[in-house]
Amino acid sequence: MTIRRFSAAVFAATLLTPALAACAETGAGEPGASATPTVSGSAVPDPSGSASPGPSGAVDGDAKQALINSTNEIRNGNFRFTMSGVGSTAEGQVHQPSQSAQMKITVGDADSDLMLALDLVHVQPDSWVKVEVGGRTAPSLPAIRDLNLGKYQHLDQSRIQGNRNLGFDFDKLDPAGSAALTQAVTDVRRTGEGTYAGTVDVSKATESDSFDAALVTALGEQARSLPFTARLDPQGRLSELTIQVPATGQTPAQDVKVTYADYGNATAAQQPPADQVVEAPAELYNLFK
Known part of the structure; x- marks a missing residue:
């Protein structure tokens, strides 16, 4: 699917790739429905001190409008962001003025069955990715291990067009x-200065890459009322959004979290030096289909 925004969807997509998922039964995640990204299993405390979001359907119109308005600045494409999960981290920047973006993702660690680290760089009209594969099972996966080239792999734009894992759409940021x-949002209340809590129907947020279709399906009716907390900066811009997700099947309870910062003050991503670049092999494109 096309990358409509610079997302961490690669978390789930990578772990669900058959060659990787077979080796990711422990440490790096379970095959099956997963959030994008998965985050710690503990619920984020409600800033008001109450664990429940209040009466169903009790939407504070002013509070909801404040949340909606808080995302307006994101569309200007000049910010830094982070995402985090169980054994997973992501951080990056989007800089629309220079038509550039960068994202660094790590799934698992050296003690996991599988560790995958990606450094994606987009500077129009080119893209590069540096791949590091490790973990206990990596030596038994030569096709994947051989992607550890130690250099940035230049991506053929004709082969990543419409690929949400490796591509980037500067029209949707x-x-x-x-x-x-x-x-x-189906229920929201203001809990403090710049803080909000309530519930959200993620089944209606089909334009969001924070939740994949498999997870929404697995959640069933629960997807219609997931607790969330949000925090805005002093200028009313979204700085943190955390959604609590209950356990489904083999997937433990988790929090999906994203943060935004440095609105208007991000820096341009830099293309890798020529002596640190090689052309991406076919195996890379096959891995991230």
């Missing part, structure tokens, strides 16, 4: 689809 998520 939200890494987590937070605008769609705030539009899907």
Whole structure:
């Protein structure tokens, strides 16, 4: 699917790739429905001190509009962001003025069955990715291990067009689809200065890459009322959004979290030096189909 925004969808997509998923039964995640990204299993405390979001359907119109408005600045494409999960981290920047973006993702660690680290760089009209594969099972996966080239791999744009894992669409810049998520809020109340809590129907946030279709299906009716907390900066811009997701099957309870910072003050991503670049082999494109 096309990358509509600079997302961490590669978390789930990578772990669900058959060659990787077979080796990711422990440490790097379970095959099956997963959030994008998965985050710690503990619920984020409600800033008001109450664990429940209040009466169903009790939408504070002013509070919801404040949340919706808080995502407007994201569309200007000049910010830094982070995402985090169980054994997973992501951080990056989008800089629309220079038509550039960068994202660094790590799934698992050296003690996991599988560790995957990606450094994706986009500077129009080119893209590069540096891949590091490790973990206990990596030596038994030569086709994947051989992608550890130690250099940035230049990507053929004709082969990544429409690929949400390796491509980037500078017309749609939200890494987590937070605008769609705030539009899907079903219950919200202000809990403090710049803080909010409530519930969100993620089944209605189809434009968001924070949740994959498999997870929404696995959640069933629960997807219609997931607790969330949000924090805005002093200028009313979204700085943190955390959605609590219950356990489904083999997937433990988790929090999906994204943060935004440095609105208007991000820096341009830099293309790798020529002596650190090689052309991406076919195996790379096959891995991220």
